[in-house]
Amino acid sequence: MLGTSISAIHTGLLSEIVRVEADVSSGFPRFSIVGLPDSAVTESRLRIRSAFRNSGLPFPQGRITVNLTPANFRKRGSTLDLAIAIAILRAASILPADDGSLAFLAELRLSGDLAPVENAVGLALRLASDRLGALFLAQSQPTPPELAQFLPSVHCARLSDVIAGVRGGPRAIARAAKVAATASTSPEAGSTFGTFDEIVGRSAEKRLLSIAAAGRHPLLMIGPPGIGKTMLATNLVHLLPDLDHRTALAAYATADAADGPPLLTRRPPLRAPHHSLTVAGMIGGGNPPHPGEVTLAHEGVLLLDELFEFQRATLDALREPLVNRAVHLSRAGRTATLPANFLLVATANPCPCGQRGYGECRCLENDVRRYWARCSGPLLDRIPLIIYLNREDYPAASKSIGPTAIELRSRIETAREILGVKTHPPAASAPSQLDAPAKALFMQLKERLLLSERVSQQILGIAHTIAALDGRHTVQRPDVEEAALLRNRGNS
Numbered sequence: 001m002l003g004t005s006i007s008a009i010h011t012g013l014l015s016e017i018v019r020v021e022a023d024v025s026s027g028f029p030r031f032s033i034v035g036l037p038d039s040a041v042t043e044s045r046l047r048i049r050s051a052f053r054n055s056g057l058p059f060p061q062g063r064i065t066v067n068l069t070p071a072n073f074r075k076r077g078s079t080l081d082l083a084i085a086i087a088i089l090r091a092a093s094i095l096p097a098d099d100g101s102l103a104f105l106a107e108l109r110l111s112g113d114l115a116p117v118e119n120a121v122g123l124a125l126r127l128a129s130d131r132l133g134a135l136f137l138a139q140s141q142p143t144p145p146e147l148a149q150f151l152p153s154v155h156c157a158r159l160s161d162v163i164a165g166v167r168g169g170p171r172a173i174a175r176a177a178k179v180a181a182t183a184s185t186s187p188e189a190g191s192t193f194g195t196f197d198e199i200v201g202r203s204a205e206k207r208l209l210s211i212a213a214a215g216r217h218p219l220l221m222i223g224p225p226g227i228g229k230t231m232l233a234t235n236l237v238h239l240l241p242d243l244d245h246r247t248a249l250a251a252y253a254t255a256d257a258a259d260g261p262p263l264l265t266r267r268p269p270l271r272a273p274h275h276s277l278t279v280a281g282m283i284g285g286g287n288p289p290h291p292g293e294v295t296l297a298h299e300g301v302l303l304l305d306e307l308f309e310f311q312r313a314t315l316d317a318l319r320e321p322l323v324n325r326a327v328h329l330s331r332a333g334r335t336a337t338l339p340a341n342f343l344l345v346a347t348a349n350p351c352p353c354g355q356r357g358y359g360e361c362r363c364l365e366n367d368v369r370r371y372w373a374r375c376s377g378p379l380l381d382r383i384p385l386i387i388y389l390n391r392e393d394y395p396a397a398s399k400s401i402g403p404t405a406i407e408l409r410s411r412i413e414t415a416r417e418i419l420g421v422k423t424h425p426p427a428a429s430a431p432s433q434l435d436a437p438a439k440a441l442f443m444q445l446k447e448r449l450l451l452s453e454r455v456s457q458q459i460l461g462i463a464h465t466i467a468a469l470d471g472r473h474t475v476q477r478p479d480v481e482e483a484a485l486l487r488n489r490g491n492s
Ligand SMILES: [Zn+2]
Pocket: 351, 352, 353, 354, 355, 356, 360, 361, 362, 363
């Protein structure tokens, strides 16, 4: 007899669905697992045998062959224990045949108790995308209640509870899942607006951050030490709209796989890696494989403080995700595509001593050139907003606080709706969206400044964002003026 079950496994980069097939046939008693299991999976034979005995279940006599499909990647850990046990129970006709609606994620203890597995949220999201009816997990497996919207989960203490649950049929499962969903606990969604609302004055910088946030335009802020560029860059994330539940859960799952369970929050992630970051740390990979900072910052902000201190190779690796909003990683003949739709914000000193254009610069021309060359031209070309911060706009007691993060965020949300793209950078606006004076100015700038196609498109994109922040669909002349000034490479 053949029995099957559905589970999933985390490969370090991706969550992948695994279908378990178990065949029980007469013959010399033997229990083997094929389909690239590692030693922990192979050891599940011992756990399953003991769990059966301690749950009062007869272990099938004869030859048991378990096949884990697809067979083209290695299965690690104890995540598949419960699914293997269920497939054997189905093969032995102790449970009804698989109708493809249930999935199982738990480790088995010798006692027959279920134990939690790692990366359960990411695995559950992967299973949810396969339109399953319910997921069986260990009682002690923490899952955020939000997960129930995508895949109802049934939490069981013991193997015998799972068996009773599966026998109970869809209605009993739905009832159990509902109870579990409301009973499970999750950390409060974080709602910190940080220090943004404490920034006095700096209206130009706040506007700049709003434009970057609304249009997802990468931003580099340049200025001498102490001008507040890191503080401003850190605050950019507070202007991004809340994530939807699915994206928030996916962000939780990615961070869980990389750093251990984080706090579940609908606020977008902020990643600020140290400049010693390697290429693998930036885009993902390594051994064991892990997601990179660009994926951990997906739908949030990637802050590179002191951009020119990063290794050139690490910065060069950013070019692909900046263009494609995803990274493609190859490993052992398989490729994984990870999301990387982040907003890049970087800071830098204008020169090695940090004072060029602001005070007395002690650097030699060659040193300044070498300093800027640490960051490749193609990367800088992909950062449309490169801004020299103004010392004059330093906070003063008389200056107003200005709009709060919440107010700006609602304007930004509206702007994103106007731009018609919630998850991608706005396409440069078509000429028809510029009114006549705006179009005339744009053509003039293009001819007079001999702008490349890339730069013209960036100016158009920024102008479109500026109009959208003002609640308009039509780009006007002042929008193009402001965009051209912002795209100006300043006093470098
Ligand atoms: Zn200098």
